[in-house]
Amino acid sequence: MNLALFFDPLPETLTAATPAPTTLAAYATRFTENFPDWRNADLALIGLDEWRGSAAGSPQAGHHGANEVRQRFYQLQKGTGSVRFVDLGNLRPGLTLEDTYQRLREIIGALLEENTVPLLIGGSHDLDYGQFLAYESQDRAISFAVVDARPDMAEPGPGTPPEDSHLRRLLVHEPNFVFSLAHLGHQQYLTPPEVLVALEKLHFETMSVGEVRADRRLAEPLIRQAEFMSVDIAALRWQDAPGYYPANPFGLGNEEATQLCWYAGHNEQLSSFGLYGYRADQDPHGLAAATVATMLWYFVEGFYHRRPETGFGTFRFLTYTVVLPGNPDKLVFYKSRRADKWWMEVERLGDNAVKRVVPCTYEDYLNASQGDLPQRWIRLQALLG
Incomplete structure (x- = not known):
């Protein structure tokens, strides 16, 4: 062109x-x-x-x-x-x-x-x-x-x-x-x-x-x-x-x-x-x-300071699994070892084949640790549906 x-x-x-x-x-x-x-x-x-x-x-x-x-x-x-x-x-x-x-x-x-x-x-x-x-x-x-x-x-x-x-x-x-x-x-x-x-x-x-x-x-x-x-x-x-x-x-x-x-x-x-x-x-x-x-x-x-973050679940990331009392029964979070960046795994309820790993905050992880579904998870669940 x-x-x-x-x-x-x-x-x-x-x-x-x-x-x-x-x-x-x-x-x-x-x-x-x-x-x-x-x-x-x-x-x-x-x-x-x-x-x-x-x-x-x-x-x-x-x-x-x-x-x-x-x-x-x-x-x-x-x-x-x-x-x-x-x-x-x-x-x-x-x-x-x-x-x-x-x-x-x-x-x-x-x-x-x-x-x-x-x-x-x-x-x-x-x-x-x-x-x-x-x-x-x-x-x-x-x-x-x-x-x-x-x-x-x-x-x-x-x-x-x-x-x-x-x-x-x-x-x-x-x-x-x-x-x-x-x-x-x-x-x-x-x-x-x-x-x-x-x-x-x-x-x-x-x-x-x-x-x-x-x-x-x-x-x-x-x-x-x-x-x-x-x-x-x-x-x-x-x-x-x-x-x-x-x-x-x-x-x-x-x-x-x-x-x-x-x-x-x-x-x-x-x-x-x-x-x-x-x-x-x-x-x-x-x-x-x-x-x-x-x-x-x-x-x-x-x-020019980009550093691609790939390989969730590998040694490049810390993985945190939070157990919840309802549905879903757990949430998985990833934190980069290189930077203060967090991600959250979102699966569509009833169909775990539909999944995204999305950016989130440390506060989202803290909310989940206290038993509360993060608002970002709720929004993404609706978008995946």
């Missing part, structure tokens, strides 16, 4: 200067005259400037969000280890918004086939629908995570911008290939109660902004189960990321945001990552661009 047909090269202002040898710019192969060899890359950056799905419309002319993020990202220091990173340039939008979704589907699908992780920067959050469609051809149920100030579950129709209804569209897509969803960072005062009730009935997990800020470590197992993740920077408080509209004084801080990105990068099964919603015309001092660039840096750094 000739991906070069879909992209514009980076402007000379981003690539003219000789990069300092220790910065990411010195290790990235960027699309200027020749299109990068994406098939042999670990990570591929894609800039987006598609805003037809946004109620606020396109940013003012001359404000390309992905380029503003790049300007700061490439000045950051390379982390540890080798880096195989390409920048494919900026995606050319399709004739219609639906065409752009389909372009993303094809491009991300091609990257996934080569085990190259796409990093999507810019554009409105509804573009994660194209990111989602790329997984349809995998012919299996997938899990994903969304970070946003509210679950975008509005009823689609005339007058409803796609960025307000894209999550609903993902969940009702036919054929349905969603196994689980984790929604992180919602703000109660922005979220209709019936939306949370609907997600609960679907047995999906949510964490409010307060819960994430109280203990962001509890978000790690939810992200560890995801195969793709999308982040709307509107989930961050405006003081830390003044690059979206309308402004919101509450939300995640930049510390929580970068930690979530580290978790995503470190998740060995997560195969695509999107940072959406940054509007350069709302960011006169470049603070939000620097925040998004740093979030991206943490994802990349987390990626």
Whole structure:
């Protein structure tokens, strides 16, 4: 597949200067005259400037969000280890918004086939629908995570911008290939109660902004189960990321945001990552661009610290079996010997041939030790059924 047909090269202002040898710019192969060899890359950056799905419309002319993020990202220091990173340039939008979704589907699908992780920067959050469609051809149920100030579950129709209804569209897509969803960072005062009730009935997990800020470590197992993740920077408080509209004084801080990105990068099964919603015309001092660039840096750094955890039940894991008084009569937990990570074995009641080993927390193990079924087990049981 000739991906070069879909992209514009980076402007000379981003690539003219000789990069300092220790910065990411010195290790990235960027699309200027020749299109990068994406098939042999670990990570591929894609800039987006598609805003037809946004109620606020396109940013003012001359404000390309992905380029503003790049300007700061490439000045950051390379982390540890080798880096195989390409920048494919900026995606050319399709004739219609639906065409752009389909372009993303094809491009991300091609990257996934080569085990190259796409990093999507810019554009409105509804573009994660194209990111989602790329997984349809995998012919299996997938899990994903969304970070946003509210679950975008509005009823689609005339007058409803796609960025307000894209999550609903993902969940009702036919054929349905969603196994689980984790929604992180919602703000109660922005979220209709019936939306949370609907997600609960679907047995999906949510964490409010307060819960994430109280203990962001509890978000790690939810992200560890995801195969793709999308982040709307509107989930961050405006003081830390003044690059979206309308402004919101509450939300995640930049510390929580970068930690979530580290978790995503470190998740060995997560195969695509999107940072959406940054509007350069709302960011006169470049603070939000620097925040998004740093979030991206943490994802990349987390990626190069991946250590695949396989072989449950082998010497690589400690195995804990908890005996319970009812049905099920036991639960099996695994803890990595290398990291403070826990997993739980979930069998479908009445059919132990249907089994999954899923990420969990130490608290889930403690609850089971006290005779209480973890809520995560109950949710997964419903999904397996």
